[in-house]
Amino acid sequence: MADAISCLQPLCDCLDGTGLLDAAGREVASFLRLKSNWGDLDKARESLGAVERMVRGRVTAELNKLNVCDPQVELWLRRVDELKLGAIDEDYSSLMNYSSICQCTRHAARRSWIGKRIVEALDEVNKLIEEGRRFKKFGFKPSPEIVERLPQTKTFGLETMLVQLHDLLEKADSNIIGIWGQGGIGKTTLLHAFNNDLEKKVHNYQALSRKRFVLLLDDVRKKFRLEDVGIPTPDTNSQSKLILTSRFQEVCYQMGAQRNLIKMDLLDNDAAWKLFLSKLSTEACAAVESPSPSNVVRDHAIAIAQSCGGLQLALNVIGTAVAGYEEPRDWNSAADAIKENMKFEGVDEMFATLKYSFDRLTPTQQQCFLYCTLFPEYGSISKEHLVDYWLAEGLLLDDREKGNQIIRSLISACLLQTTSSMSSKVKMHHIIRHLGLWLVNREDRSFVVKAGMALDNAPPAIEWKEATRISIMSNNITELSFSPKCENLTTLLIQNNPKLNKLGWGFFKYMRSLKVLDLSHTAITSIPECDTLVALQHLDLSYTHIMRLPERLWLLKELRHLDLSVTVALEDTLNNCSKLHKLRVLNLFRSHYGIRDVDDLNLDSLRDLLFLGITIYSQDVLKKLNETHPLAKSTHRLNLKYCGDMQSIKISDFNHMKHLEELHVESCYDLNTLVADTELTTSCLQALTLSVLPSLENVLVAPMPHNFRYVRKLSISQCPKLLNITWVRRLELLERLVISNCDEMLTIVEEANSTEEQQYGTQTIKMQGYYSEEQDDHAMAESSRNEWNDDYQSVNGESTNGATRQPDFPKLRSIVLTDVKKLRSICTPRDFPCLETLRVEDCPNLRRIPLCSTHNCGKLKQICGSSDWWKKLQWEDKEAVAHMESKYFIPILQDPVFSGQLCTLSTFTIIFSGPTLHSFFMVYMYIQFFHLSIM
Numbered sequence: 001m002a003d004a005i006s007c008l009q010p011l012c013d014c015l016d017g018t019g020l021l022d023a024a025g026r027e028v029a030s031f032l033r034l035k036s037n038w039g040d041l042d043k044a045r046e047s048l049g050a051v052e053r054m055v056r057g058r059v060t061a062e063l064n065k066l067n068v069c070d071p072q073v074e075l076w077l078r079r080v081d082e083l084k085l086g087a088i089d090e091d092y093s094s095l096m097n098y099s100s101i102c103q104c105t106r107h108a109a110r111r112s113w114i115g116k117r118i119v120e121a122l123d124e125v126n127k128l129i130e131e132g133r134r135f136k137k138f139g140f141k142p143s144p145e146i147v148e149r150l151p152q153t154k155t156f157g158l159e160t161m162l163v164q165l166h167d168l169l170e171k172a173d174s175n176i177i178g179i180w181g182q183g184g185i186g187k188t189t190l191l192h193a194f195n196n197d198l199e200k201k202v203h204n205y206q207a208l209s210r211k212r213f214v215l216l217l218d219d220v221r222k223k224f225r226l227e228d229v230g231i232p233t234p235d236t237n238s239q240s241k242l243i244l245t246s247r248f249q250e251v252c253y254q255m256g257a258q259r260n261l262i263k264m265d266l267l268d269n270d271a272a273w274k275l276f277l278s279k280l281s282t283e284a285c286a287a288v289e290s291p292s293p294s295n296v297v298r299d300h301a302i303a304i305a306q307s308c309g310g311l312q313l314a315l316n317v318i319g320t321a322v323a324g325y326e327e328p329r330d331w332n333s334a335a336d337a338i339k340e341n342m343k344f345e346g347v348d349e350m351f352a353t354l355k356y357s358f359d360r361l362t363p364t365q366q367q368c369f370l371y372c373t374l375f376p377e378y379g380s381i382s383k384e385h386l387v388d389y390w391l392a393e394g395l396l397l398d399d400r401e402k403g404n405q406i407i408r409s410l411i412s413a414c415l416l417q418t419t420s421s422m423s424s425k426v427k428m429h430h431i432i433r434h435l436g437l438w439l440v441n442r443e444d445r446s447f448v449v450k451a452g453m454a455l456d457n458a459p460p461a462i463e464w465k466e467a468t469r470i471s472i473m474s475n476n477i478t479e480l481s482f483s484p485k486c487e488n489l490t491t492l493l494i495q496n497n498p499k500l501n502k503l504g505w506g507f508f509k510y511m512r513s514l515k516v517l518d519l520s521h522t523a524i525t526s527i528p529e530c531d532t533l534v535a536l537q538h539l540d541l542s543y544t545h546i547m548r549l550p551e552r553l554w555l556l557k558e559l560r561h562l563d564l565s566v567t568v569a570l571e572d573t574l575n576n577c578s579k580l581h582k583l584r585v586l587n588l589f590r591s592h593y594g595i596r597d598v599d600d601l602n603l604d605s606l607r608d609l610l611f612l613g614i615t616i617y618s619q620d621v622l623k624k625l626n627e628t629h630p631l632a633k634s635t636h637r638l639n640l641k642y643c644g645d646m647q648s649i650k651i652s653d654f655n656h657m658k659h660l661e662e663l664h665v666e667s668c669y670d671l672n673t674l675v676a677d678t679e680l681t682t683s684c685l686q687a688l689t690l691s692v693l694p695s696l697e698n699v700l701v702a703p704m705p706h707n708f709r710y711v712r713k714l715s716i717s718q719c720p721k722l723l724n725i726t727w728v729r730r731l732e733l734l735e736r737l738v739i740s741n742c743d744e745m746l747t748i749v750e751e752a753n754s755t756e757e758q759q760y761g762t763q764t765i766k767m768q769g770y771y772s773e774e775q776d777d778h779a780m781a782e783s784s785r786n787e788w789n790d791d792y793q794s795v796n797g798e799s800t801n802g803a804t805r806q807p808d809f810p811k812l813r814s815i816v817l818t819d820v821k822k823l824r825s826i827c828t829p830r831d832f833p834c835l836e837t838l839r840v841e842d843c844p845n846l847r848r849i850p851l852c853s854t855h856n857c858g859k860l861k862q863i864c865g866s867s868d869w870w871k872k873l874q875w876e877d878k879e880a881v882a883h884m885e886s887k888y889f890i891p892i893l894q895d896p897v898f899s900g901q902l903c904t905l906s907t908f909t910i911i912f913s914g915p916t917l918h919s920f921f922m923v924y925m926y927i928q929f930f931h932l933s934i935m
Contacts, residue, residue, distance in 0.1 A: 034115045044125040051132035062139025147199040150192040157271025158190050165194050168260050175234035178257025179245040181264025182414030183354045184313025187245040217244040223254035247357050249412040266310030276305040279319030287326045300331035307338045309430045317346040342434045351438045357413045368406050373436035374471035376452025380425040392516045392538035483509045491516040531555040545569045554579035561585040568592050578605050589613030589637040595621045613637035619646045632656035639664040648673040651707035666691040673698040676708040687713040697721035701730050717741050724750040729808040740818035749827035807831040817843050831856040840865040853880045867891045
């Protein structure tokens, strides 16, 4: 037996080496220990479930951090999901149903197969449990995409700015690019669209492949150092780009984008309308776009969309608020709400978004911004008036430059806007104005703002009681006959009520805190005694019919600003002005009351006077004022009127009037020569008016620099001996030119060859003998440098030495020609790079205008004239006539309702949309205002 066993030993060793015995043993064990293994599998399965829940929880935490799942963990979870334990459960249950010996024998093979699967599953589950427990890292931050796609909605009207942005990306020296504009204007939308454009071009966009990085920063609210947050400053060598958006222009400057800056524009009417419609439901769109000729829904919808002023945020919010409106009454209610108080769902949230621009201001800037809400919607606001009001309210502490800085800050923050044609004025966007009024109400400030609301009567006295500032300007109020109790009132703005002719005798009785009172552009002929106005600092009675000042006006000891300009009926000031010792501003410019005698110039007591506007009726008074008189340094505006013996004026004789800004010469019947000689002292004359000068035939303007070098506005009327004003070519800063009733004028600029003009100009000045020896030497020096020749260059833009020079009228924005009967031409065609408006009225012989397609007039907006005149114009470029007519021509309406006043407008265009009594009245009001302001 032992020998037999020993004989089998080598065979066993051989089988053991192959692993067959172990395999056989496992199969036998799986067969015999079926129930035990099944129990172990069940327990292991529970353990695996616990480990799986732990792993999945950790993975979810990583995903919530925007990380991605570790690939090994992801593979492990996939293996857990792929376990097929359900099939094993079914087979095991089925096998256990056969319990008899013979059945077990019959199913021995099946038992062996199931037992083997259970053992294999148990091994896999135990392995998964062990692996799952060993995991330490479950996720990591993903590598960034070359361009990460951003959420984007459909864009409207951003195409031009997108092109600008892509062009700047291509420029080698545009390393930091800034985009600025007011909150809600669409900066983020533009940035998202630009980003997603890059994503589309990532595979074939060569410019992007050369960049180390292109970084987009949205809504940068204050300056910071890029290095402090780990961003290398882009430079030309690095080929990197930084594109940022901000509400504040100065932030873009401070971040280094001052040379590559894009200002966001408000949407034009077409884009705004499309965006508004995109927010409406299908039913609402159908109601708006119904072809019915009397579709009032469409009229209301257009008015609502226009009230958003092209601001994308407002169009989105208000468009969504009215998205389901179908009935006319709903649209009518919405239009009324827009006009009155902007009460719409979502508007508070919109204002909260816009409010950050306000929050970033200093307290003084915030007060100045809220003050701007006192002015009418859609109108412009004089910067000068704003600063005057702020000074009187005590917001600036006698610092005018601080006021100008605040205006610039508000413009930079997009809370104020510049006007397109007047640098002296600003305006407030409709939505931003409502933001201001919303802030006023939230902070419980007591403003009563009824400006430009077509009121026939003033608000009732009860509304005045708690008010600190009241604005009822630009209405149709006829009288203020009550005595409102308003002890806290500091500002009262009543100007531009052209029918107001009566103030009650006790109107000022309870206004002891009043600091600002503006009654300008009203029809009042007198004001009641106002000695109760002990705090008053600013009183504006300009453009009124007042005949004399109150007798006790001198009691207003705090008065610092008194404006009596263009008071055409003022006969006497009752010597009040000289007793107001704190006056800083006294304006009698173009007043009927003027200084007629040397002894009447008794303003020496006004030692603190900074600004004097004065009307003078005598050449002797002018000489006295122009001597080393202290008032000469304070003179900013000078009106020379009825100076009978005055035959010539040399601007250099006003050398002591260092701050003279405006000169108005009228009704000086013997004046024949005006000389703007070579500037030897600093001159700041910016506005010149020559009116009713029947003898004026010579206006001599020296080579640069001359005394007219800073003139921006020139108005000439009723000067019949002037045949042309060729000298205007030398006014390089001229922005506005008005010519009227000059009966003999044949042309504005007489064209001649440069040699003839040079000779004519030199001889004329020398013959007249208006140059001193020093001035003559200076003129010769100028001539030796070819400046004289350059002034008389040919129209093709080249000087006599062949060098290119700037065009004759580089800054001219507006030309107004009225009742110039013999006028045949303005000048030959040339570049007018800044011209916006040409207005021609009653000039029957003017057959050509100097505008054509071959010259630059890229900013032209309108050509106004009668239809009959337009039809008779002769054109060199006849193919461009139809284009000019459709794009620029606006016929002048001869409507008897306006009593001819429309003819006095210069650059004012009226667009009727859904005319109502209110809109008609506001047109009338604006016409009245313009008529008075350009008299």
